Amino acid sequence: MQAARARTLKELAERLGVSVTTVSRALAGHEQIARRTRERVAQAARDMGYVPNIAGRQLVSGRSNFVGFIIPLRGPNFMDSYLGEFVTGLSEGLVSHGIDLIIATVQSGQSELDVLRHLVESGRADGVVIPRIAAQDERVEYLCHHDFPFVAHGRVENPELTYSWLDADGQSAFEEAFDLLYALGHRHFGIVSISEEMTFRNLRERGFKLAMERRNDPELRLDIVRAPRFDRGEMVSAIGRLLDAPNRPTAIMGLFDEIALTIMDEAKRREISIPRDMSVLGFDNIAASAYAPPGLTTFEVETRSMAREIAHILVRRIEGEPAGQGNTLIRPTLVARASHGPVPLNGH
Numbered sequence: 001m002q003a004a005r006a007r008t009l010k011e012l013a014e015r016l017g018v019s020v021t022t023v024s025r026a027l028a029g030h031e032q033i034a035r036r037t038r039e040r041v042a043q044a045a046r047d048m049g050y051v052p053n054i055a056g057r058q059l060v061s062g063r064s065n066f067v068g069f070i071i072p073l074r075g076p077n078f079m080d081s082y083l084g085e086f087v088t089g090l091s092e093g094l095v096s097h098g099i100d101l102i103i104a105t106v107q108s109g110q111s112e113l114d115v116l117r118h119l120v121e122s123g124r125a126d127g128v129v130i131p132r133i134a135a136q137d138e139r140v141e142y143l144c145h146h147d148f149p150f151v152a153h154g155r156v157e158n159p160e161l162t163y164s165w166l167d168a169d170g171q172s173a174f175e176e177a178f179d180l181l182y183a184l185g186h187r188h189f190g191i192v193s194i195s196e197e198m199t200f201r202n203l204r205e206r207g208f209k210l211a212m213e214r215r216n217d218p219e220l221r222l223d224i225v226r227a228p229r230f231d232r233g234e235m236v237s238a239i240g241r242l243l244d245a246p247n248r249p250t251a252i253m254g255l256f257d258e259i260a261l262t263i264m265d266e267a268k269r270r271e272i273s274i275p276r277d278m279s280v281l282g283f284d285n286i287a288a289s290a291y292a293p294p295g296l297t298t299f300e301v302e303t304r305s306m307a308r309e310i311a312h313i314l315v316r317r318i319e320g321e322p323a324g325q326g327n328t329l330i331r332p333t334l335v336a337r338a339s340h341g342p343v344p345l346n347g348h
Contacts, residue, residue: 005049012050016041065099067314068125070115072106080258081286082303083131086153089304090129093311099126113138120148127318129153129310133165135197149317151310155199162324164317166310168301170200170283171207173332174253177281177299178211180334181251185343186279187219190242190249192259194229204255204283223249235259239266250278250343257282257289257298264292264339275341285335295337306330 013023018041026033026041033041044050069090071083091101104119106112116139119125126149130139133154143150144161152165181189191208194201205224212220225241227234239259242248243266254260260282264274272278274294282289282298289296313326 009050012041012045012048015048016044063126063318064124066102066125067094067099067311068102068104068116068119068128070104070106070112070119070128070130072112073108081288082256082284085286085303086131086307089307090311092304093308094315097311097315099311099315113142116142120146127151127314129307129314133199135199135202144323149314151314151317153306153310157199157202164313164323164325164327166306166313166328167200167330168306169329169331170204171210173283173299173334174204174207175211176334177253178208181279181281181340182211182215184251184279184341186251187217187343188221188247188249188251189223190252191222191224191255192235192239192242192252192263193224193226193255194259195226196229201255204253208253221249232262235262236266239263243267243270243272248278251340252278252280254280254282257284257286257296260296260298260339261288261292264296274339277344279340281340283332289335290337294339297337297340298335299332300335301330301332 009020009023013020016023018037022033022037023041026038027045067090069087087101087103094101102119102125104115106115116128116130119128120143128143128148128150129152130137130143130150131153133140133152133156135157137152137156140152140156140161140163144163150163152163154167155165178189189208189212191205193205209222212222223242223245225238227238229235239262242252243263252263254263260280263280267274267278267280274280280296282296283301284303285298285300289298309328316325317323
């Protein structure tokens with residue numbers, strides 16, 4: 001026979017023969033309450049269908065049990081592969097702590113900083129996660145100034161700011177990419193990049209240039225073209241300038257996989273065979289990279305697992321851990337598929 005439903009904490013406490021305080025602390029997992037008592041209270045709550053009053057718990061704890069994440073709307077396909085993986089991992093990590101994710105969208109014409117400010121100052125969120133960090137990022141500066149718990153997926157270029165971050169080491173990956181291609185005989189390279197001043201852009205381009213400089217080879221040449229990140233027409237045009245040049249690069253890096261896949265599409269339209277005529281590499285290892293013929297060579301950064309770890313870091317920040325503790329730089333892993341090969345015999 002099922003136990004009668006307990007609608008309040010008081011009813012649950014009376015039926016267990018313990019104080020309301022004991023029940024409240026047991027359900028919250030306080031270690032001051034004996035483990036057997038916590039288990040007994042939890043089982044009774046399940047048996048009696050007791051559901052905690054969330055509003056009441058928020059009043060007691062001063063927390064909302066929500067974490068904020070802001071997504072600018074950029075047309076009908078605003079959730080790209082990176083954001084999809086990231087939001088999934090972030091949600092998984094937060095759920096393990098009993099915290100829910102709020103996704104706040106930035107409408108066309110709105111300022112992302114204004115949306116962030118509203119999220120923080122309204123008390124709707126206990127902390128926030130911010131992705132795609134700019135070299136000079138007003139979101140990071142605002143959150144640091146207000147001492148609000150947050151974790152950045154990426155880094156700013158201001159070493160004076162102390163904050164919590166987790167990032168993939170794009171600089172070392174692009175150095176590794178150059179060394180791989182150089183060993184295959186390539187000397188003329190291209191990078192298709194973005195025009196926005198993002199830290200990850202600067203670091204990846206810097207890594208490739210540093211690797212080139214170390215070779216001290218006068219035959220080396222690098223052509224970089226840039227376009228706005230979310231303007232596909234401009235990006236295709238920039239790629240075309242590289243592919244249609246009289247002396248095109250024999251190997252091209254896409255700043256990330258979606259650019260690299262577009263390079264492969266544009267090469268196919270021009271009947272440029274990959275990797276026979278030209279090598280192409282990317283970064284991120286999104287799902288489409290494995291299936292786009294002939295298979296994109298790229299770098300695995302495990303976006304979903306990084307987002308889960310960011311969730312754990314943020315929970316520690318919310319619980320009082322100082323900012324900047326345990327910041328992590330993850331080394332990406334090369335995923336060698338079939339889009340790279342030796343320099344073409346004619347060098348073009």
